[in-house]
Amino acid sequence: MEERKKKIFGISWNVFLLGIVSFLNDMSSEMIMPVMPSYLMEVLDAGKLLSGSVMGAIESMSSLFKVAFGYVSDRFRKRKAFVFAGYALSTLAKGALAFTRYWWDFLLLRALDRIGKGIRTAPRDALIAESSEKGKTGKSFGFHRMMDTLGAVAGPLVAIALIEFLKSLPAETAYRYIFLLSAVPGAISLFVIILFVKDRGGEVKKKIKGISTLKNRNLQLFLAVVAIGALGRYSYAFTMWKAQELGYSVVQSIAFYALFNLIYALSAYPLGVYSDTFGKKRMITLGFGVAALAALAFAYARNFYTLIAAFVLYGIYIAIEDTIPRAYMADLAREYEKGTIIGAYHTVFGVFVFPASVIAGWLWGSYSLAYTFTFAAAMNVVAMVLMAFVRE
Template identity: 30%
Template structure:
């Protein structure tokens, strides 16, 4: 099989694994808050569990990325992460206390932290044959398809069965299916790094300095990107959408996310870093529409929010694959995920405070951060060559 066709098949199969995983844990996450309340947890507990879970989910990736590169056990670590990420979800149906449910939720977030850096490194090898933007964009599109399917399946089970426990049980199906495909995939492609041609810079032992500048731009964007729970809170408080229609807004965002990932991935392969500038500008438009508009304008704002998410989950990672030597890539993705997650966490906390004091201040902060990232992307563009897939004129003095 020609390399390009084999690489495309590899990316699609890995994307299917992510689709099943997202259907499993996003399906669960759509009701875990309500489930904890049913089990007797307080609002404070729910907030702490959710926040601490995200902190684990991003913070642990720093160590996992480094460990993956040092051991070269990319498949083994990825498999362990997916097992923990998805296999624990159906056991939520057996949780009789909120403490048990909270522990399982922490385990699920830990699994996601373990599998993400090595998975992204593996994906980058296959994407190198078909276009990194397209490869990561296709993966994100499949990923978000699962993120829509899971909550819809859970909603259907609750509608017909009326209990959260039955909804968790149905998630056994995507969990098992995804793990079967993952196991088969590593036998079919034991060394995905063979897809990527070895080049001189791959022997560089340090990460390029341009990566640090790029990470700064990404952190700025993440800090000002309002999380959906805050948006949903605003919709409920201002009667922009009801409790029944808010999930539909989220489904729209996820659908736009999937489409945007494919489009931006395609454009990244043809225009390079420049498309990140466009994505940052479009992201700056969501806050005023979401927080100041009526239902129709809020829906348009959600579409821009989804566009930004699609770009962030696809081309931001695709760009890293062209900057960093492949033997350091899992480390880079671990650093990226940790920095992104920490910045998102701090920015979300600040925007929650700003919301209670001044929605205008929140909008200014959110939009300004997206626009502030643009000069950083311009700098990276001037020092980055997507045609060669490596930074331009990187010397030993340009590493960190």
């Protein structure tokens, strides 16, 4: 208990350390994320619909496991083991991308990476909630998302540096080196988990008696709204394809992506802190509105300034969506089922992200990217309106 009282930057040491882990892991992930769209299209020769569907499947894959491993970690009260296993599987899968030859083995390894995310996410988020001061979950999750996204800022910058350093090599070879090197920061994060992160689940003495919170009608309505909002979620790859459609190079589109992640990182922590007083329901509703504006900006971007505005709005939208609902669910959940409840949120969201990207890919291939983003805007407007029926 004494160690739990130790704080840095106003948060517990455990939350701080999990932020470091996420920084390193996301740096690893984001080193490869910006080059994956080009790798799929140019090296693996996947078409537009297939590329969009593959990216969507990758985003959705992990969610099928989140509620299950959240529940198992609730049962055993040992979050750390699941957090380590999930990060380890992802690190191995990312490095192995260097040896892919077809879209299907690429998809298999990306699926293993996402399965790793599915194993770790709900137990990690539950551990963050358990390590947080009461009434300050927004602050803790905001800090964690900030650190996670600072890694996402560093990753593309490292990717740009590597592309420049390896520019004398064929593009395919350079991509493969980047995949291999991405495993290094991921491996460092594993040592941080082993040596420093502590379990907190044992401090909750009450045994599981049922998933009572999931039977709450208000929570069920919120999860339905989450599903509709997820239909308006499009992979980051579509934003990069939009930049390339306007004539920007792969390296320039990576720079736009780094800007998005910088805005995300700078927004997540203050928005998380503010949500503790402003109200998490209000902040989530606002997030759907910002999401609609971002999608419309991408749809009708014709010049540099509109595209910049789109990426800025996209960064704020994702900062809200990836931070506040987690804290909201943690506040709703009873102490003995936080992993299960947070996992349920991730699962519902992820299950609906896959058809969203299939639809987005089909609209792009059949019509244009403008239709893809307009559809996303419409879904977020519907979700924003329906939030009025969710009680505080």
